[in-house]
Amino acid sequence: MTSPDSPDSPVWFITGCSSGLGRALARAVLERGWRAAVTARDPDQLADVVRGHGERAVALALDVTDDEQIAKAVAQAQAAFGQIDVLVNNAGYGYLAAIEEGADDEVRALFDTNVFGLVNTTKAVLPLMRDRRAGHIVNVSSLGGLVGFGATGYYHATKFAVEGLSESLAAEVAPLGINVTIVEPAAFRTNWSGPSMRQSATTLDDYAATAGVRRAGTLATYGRQPGDPARAARAVIDAVTGERPPLRLLLGKAAYDLATAKLDSLRADFDAWQGVTLSADFPTTQPAS
Numbered sequence: 001m002t003s004p005d006s007p008d009s010p011v012w013f014i015t016g017c018s019s020g021l022g023r024a025l026a027r028a029v030l031e032r033g034w035r036a037a038v039t040a041r042d043p044d045q046l047a048d049v050v051r052g053h054g055e056r057a058v059a060l061a062l063d064v065t066d067d068e069q070i071a072k073a074v075a076q077a078q079a080a081f082g083q084i085d086v087l088v089n090n091a092g093y094g095y096l097a098a099i100e101e102g103a104d105d106e107v108r109a110l111f112d113t114n115v116f117g118l119v120n121t122t123k124a125v126l127p128l129m130r131d132r133r134a135g136h137i138v139n140v141s142s143l144g145g146l147v148g149f150g151a152t153g154y155y156h157a158t159k160f161a162v163e164g165l166s167e168s169l170a171a172e173v174a175p176l177g178i179n180v181t182i183v184e185p186a187a188f189r190t191n192w193s194g195p196s197m198r199q200s201a202t203t204l205d206d207y208a209a210t211a212g213v214r215r216a217g218t219l220a221t222y223g224r225q226p227g228d229p230a231r232a233a234r235a236v237i238d239a240v241t242g243e244r245p246p247l248r249l250l251l252g253k254a255a256y257d258l259a260t261a262k263l264d265s266l267r268a269d270f271d272a273w274q275g276v277t278l279s280a281d282f283p284t285t286q287p288a289s
Helices: 020-031 043-050 067-081 104-132 153-176 205-220 229-241 253-272 274-278
Strands: 011-014 035-040 057-061 086-089 135-140 178-185 248-251
Touching (some): 011 020, 011 067, 020 043, 035 043, 043 057, 057 067, 086 104, 104 135, 104 153, 104 178, 135 153, 135 229, 178 253, 229 248, 248 253, 253 274
Parallel strands (some): 011 086, 086 135, 178 248
């Protein structure tokens, strides 16, 4: 990327900037002298983020579940800056429910934001990046895109979807000069487990000791999470500007510890059942001697 003081400094398009990582990242990008299209459903919430940055910052209305708003926001960013170098798909929220407790309309709304909103925003920006044969797409997943827990199964399902989609996207766009990075935070001091969290109104007694306990525990973490959004924002910038950007970027000690434990668990299962696994193929025919 070009240096911060260049008139051609990179342009970031960031979704979900009203709070949390999106807001911290927008601030960090602008503080470096770069340009940013900062988006939220209510752009009035972004006034303090863009204030003082002149023409380097635009605050745009964007509900990622609205295709017309996506197209308009991308067009506005393109008109303001002439390019989009980095797309950060950050908009999203959590949902608490045991699988049996989940409400269909709430789960579909969750997927509309966390998965299809990300897909449709990416599809709107990709033609611009393909034309220039350059760009970087950052998809904000979660530690919950790698490891599942009770009470957040539907949220995990959205983030597991983001993981698989991002892997495929990375393979498709790498020859076109476009990078993809999946960001996987653990618990950060954002509104995710507080005002932004949604939950099913249904609670079943049989899940009180599992999903019920974790519902309460998740909500109780609000305001005490160990992760620092400002430090996370700097880590994302380091990854994007690195000589070899990673496909995956874990954020936070808990993310590293739990993700590597998951790797160990996978390896243990794979090795323990290797014989059964290999027996599922057609027998190899040995050539006649």
